[in-house]
Amino acid sequence: MAHILVVEDDQDINEIICKNLKLVGHSYAQAFDGIEAVKLATETEFDLILLDVMLPGLDGFSVFKKIPFAPVIFITAKDGLDSKLNGLKLGADDYIVKPFEMLELLARAEAVLRRTQKNITTFCLDEVNVNMTDRTVKVGNEYADLSPKEFELLEVLIRNQNIALSRDKLLELAWGYDYLGETRTVDNHIQKLRSKLGWESRIKTIYKLGYRLEVK
Amino acid sequence: MKLKTFIAIFLLILTILFSSVGIVSFYLNNSQINMLKDKSIAQFQTIVSSLDRDIAVLRGRGEVDFYGAVDTLVRGYARYYGRHGITISVAGIRAGGEHAAELTFANRGDGHFILITGRLPMSNFLVNYSLDITESITNMRNIQNALLVSAIVFSVISAAALYVILSSIFKPLTIVAETSREIANGKLSERIPVGSKNELSQVALDFNKMAERVQRQMILLEEEALNKQQFVDNFAHEMRTPLTSIYGYAEYMHKALLDDGEVIEISSRIMDKASYLKEIANSLLQLAMLRDYVPTKQEVSIPHLFDDISQTVKAQSEDVKFTYACNANSLNCQEDLIKSLLLNLCQNAIKACTPNEGIICMTATENASGVTISVTDNGCGIPAESVAKVTEPFYRVDEARNRKHGGAGLGLALCRKIAEVHGAELAIKSTPNEGTTVSVTFTTP
DSSP states (O other): OOEEEEEOSSHHHHHHHHHHHHHTTOEEEEESSHHHHHHHHHHSOOSEEEEESSOSSSOHHHHHHHSOSOOEEEEEOTTOHHHHHHHHHHTOSEEEESSOOHHHHHHHHHHHHHHTTOSOOEEEETTEEEETTTTEEEETTEEOOOOHHHHHHHHHHHHTTTBOEEHHHHIIIIIOTTOOOOHHHHHHHHHHHHHHHTOTTTEEEETTTEEEEOOO | OHHHHHHHHHHHHHHHHHHHHHHHHHHHHHHHHHHHHHHHHHHHHHHHHHHHHHHHHHHHHTOTTHHHHHHHHHHHHHHHHHTTTEEEEEEEOOSOSOOOOEEEEEEETTEEEEEEEEEOSSSSEEEEEEEEOHHHHHHHHHHHHHHHHHHHHHHHHHHHHHHHHHHHHHHHHHHHHHHHHHHHTTOTTOOOOOOSOSHHHHHHHHHHHHHHHHHHHHHHHHHHHHHHHHHHHHHHHHHHHHHHHHHHHHHHHHHBOOOHHHHHHHHHHHHHHHHHHHHHHHHHHHHHHTTTOOOOOEEEEHHHHHHHHHHHHHHHOSSEEEEEEEEOOEEEEOHHHHHHHHHHHHHHHHHHSOTTTEEEEEEEEEETTEEEEEEEEOSSOOOGGGTTTTTSTTOOSOHHHHHHHTOOSOHHHHHHHHHHHTTEEEEEEEETTTEEEEEEEEEOO
């Protein structure tokens, strides 16, 4: 559970980013221009700042120089190679190019949070306790016996909780890009997870889409 | 062309010059030779007749040593004539037989000579006469050489003169050729300098006029292309922003676990964005429709029109003060277009004003030249450098501020178009932080 500042002047984009962050369990604050961003970042400590480069008032790079240290992911326009380089040179942790898929943004945010160890390490739902540092799962007081792939799939589901993931996406995230398996593999692993954790109603099959871990 | 003319004329001059030099030398040579011939023949005859007479006298005297006496006599003659470059010798021959005088030219190692050999009429002697003509021949050759040299010098001078004359004749043509080449290479601003009045200055004037037209057209085309490109760029940007939002919301709806309230919220945001896009499309369609539009005009009562607009504006916005003053009766126009123009101007004015402080005033005045309708506000104004651009499609003074107000930047472009099809003029006067006046002047034809 991380506290994230979203700085983006387009109200809708800002809103969409925040909604997605909230969905996977982060808390957030919104800023719509550079000056507001500096003010918020100075008052509160954030685990991550998503910072648009093109901002009214004060541009993203100037904001970056003015705020106290915090991990930053720059959001740049499609054709701004200069601004990407500039951002990384200044010491940003990553950049993402507009327009982006939500899952991509979440993955990058997750990567930065893991590096700074601000990401979710424990997860509790119903009877299940997941410790991601030790890679152990307890159901009640008993340790559940999960294979490494099952655990990775579980981790992907937890990190993208409340978001429907297609079988292909799950393959990509849990098995890796180069895995040449079939989507049936995903179904099998999901079945096993459901029965081992007693999550038959938590891991929902979404018609025509894939699976979703529903936490709400 | 210039080179060809030069070569032709120069060859003609050379031909005339050298053929006349040739003819002159030929006649000079002939007459000199003939003169020498005549002179030598005359001398020979004089010598022959006096020698003949002297020999006859010697024979008559009955000299013992006749041949010795003849020899002495001849030597005396030779000494005398030797001073004039003439050599004489005598040889005895047998009597009888014809022996006519014979003239030949000889060119020996030591010079040119005329040789005449002839028989004395009364005695059996043959006289050999030889005249040295080396000097005359050399003189003649010198004269011929002088003629040739002067002909060569003259041809060089005439070549130079010809070149200068031809250059000055061909200069305007060269300038025309060079200028047209420059223009062909893309330097459209090149012109021919028009100097003195002659046959070519009219050509130059016409040429310049043509170049002027081409350049003007090119500038117009370039501007047009630039405007089009700008429009397309802006359009793409205007489309992309709401589409990105729509995609983002739709993606969220597609994947996220939503409750009923959120479904309503997100879908209504998507609908908002879609209707914004529809608005842009409608405005663009209207702009396209107005391009060659002829309005169906009728007399519209201005007080009535103002009443209408006032009601609409007041219903839309309660935090600005809206007043109007009408000093004109009627306007010949298409009512719905003018209404939409004035509403657009009023909405812009509302957007420019600070809530609860805004005062908007709509006025109509009439004078001899026509009716002027103005909308004045006390809002934020337009920076001087943007005033000329605000009527361009998609132009926004301040991206961030206007986006919040939801305009696509097509309103004023539409207003200008509506004014244009009515033959009216849209003028904007603005002072930043004090306010803006937009006036539309309808001139009666």
